[in-house]
Amino acid sequence: MPGCVKTTIGRRAAAILGMGFLDLDECIVKSEGKTIPVIFQGSGETRFREIETRTLADIADPAGGPDAAAFVLSAGGGIVTRTENKALLKKIGRVIFIYRELCEIEASVAWDADRPLLKDPEALRRLWEERRSLYRSWADREFVNTAGEEKAAERLAKIIAG
Numbered sequence: 001m002p003g004c005v006k007t008t009i010g011r012r013a014a015a016i017l018g019m020g021f022l023d024l025d026e027c028i029v030k031s032e033g034k035t036i037p038v039i040f041q042g043s044g045e046t047r048f049r050e051i052e053t054r055t056l057a058d059i060a061d062p063a064g065g066p067d068a069a070a071f072v073l074s075a076g077g078g079i080v081t082r083t084e085n086k087a088l089l090k091k092i093g094r095v096i097f098i099y100r101e102l103c104e105i106e107a108s109v110a111w112d113a114d115r116p117l118l119k120d121p122e123a124l125r126r127l128w129e130e131r132r133s134l135y136r137s138w139a140d141r142e143f144v145n146t147a148g149e150e151k152a153a154e155r156l157a158k159i160i161a162g
Contacts, residue, residue: 001077001098001099001100001105001127001128001131001132001135002076002077002105002109002118002124002127003100003105003106003108003109003118003124004077004098004099004100004105004145005098005100005108005145005149005152006074006075006098007023007025007074008149008153009098009145009149009152009153009156010023010072010073010074010153010156011023011072011074012149012150012153012156012157013072013153013154013156013157013160014071014072014157016153016154016157017072017157017160017161019070019071019072019160020070020071020072021071021072021073021074022059022071022072022073022074023073023074024052024055024056024059024073024074024075024076024079025074025076027055027059028048028051028052028055031051031055032051036048039051045078049078049081049082052076052078052079052082052085053082053084053085053088056075056079056085056088056089057088059073059088059092060088060089060091060092072160073089073092073093075089077127077131078131080131080134080135080138081131086138089138094140094141094160095138095139095140095141096139096140096141096142096143096156096159096160097135097136097138097139097141097142097143098143098145098156099135099142099143099144099145100144100145100146101146102124102125102128104146105124105128106121106124109124141159143155143156143159
C-alpha cells in the first residue's frame with residue numbers, strides 16, 4: 001500500500017542483511033527516463049501498469065535480472081492490479097505484505113503530484129479498501145508495521161532471513 005514505508009524499511013532491511021535493494025518504481029523511472037507522475041499524466045494508469053509489469057518481468061528473468069537471493073524488492077502499491085504480476089513476484093521470491101493501519105498511512109502520506117492516485121484522503125481510503133484483500137491473498141507473509149522505521153527494518157530483516 002502506498003504510505004506503508006515499504007521502500008524505507010525494505011532498503012534498511014536489505015542493508016542489515018548485506019543484500020541489494022530494488023525499488024520497482026525507481027527501476028521504471030530509470031528505464032523510461034520519466035517520473036511516475038509524468039508517465040501517468042502523459043500515458044495514463046493503464047500504460048503505466050503495462051510498463052510496471054514489463055519491468056517486473058525483466059527483474060524476474062534469471063538471464064537478465066539480478067540474482068533472486070541477493071536483493072529485496074519493493075513493489076509499487078498497484079502491483080496487485082494485474083494478475084500476471086503475482087506469478088512474477090513469486091518467481092522472484094517470497095512476497096511480504098507490509099500492513100499499516102489506514103490512519104497511520106494518512107498521517108504520513110504527502111497529498112501531492114508525486115502520488116498520482118492519492119489526491120486526497122478519500123482516494124487513499126478507496127485504494128486501501130480495494131487492495132487490502134488482494135495484498136493479503138498474494139502474500140506469503142504479512143508484516144504489521146507498527147514500530148518506528150528502524151525497529152520495523154530490523155524485524156523485517158529477521159523475516160527475510162528466516
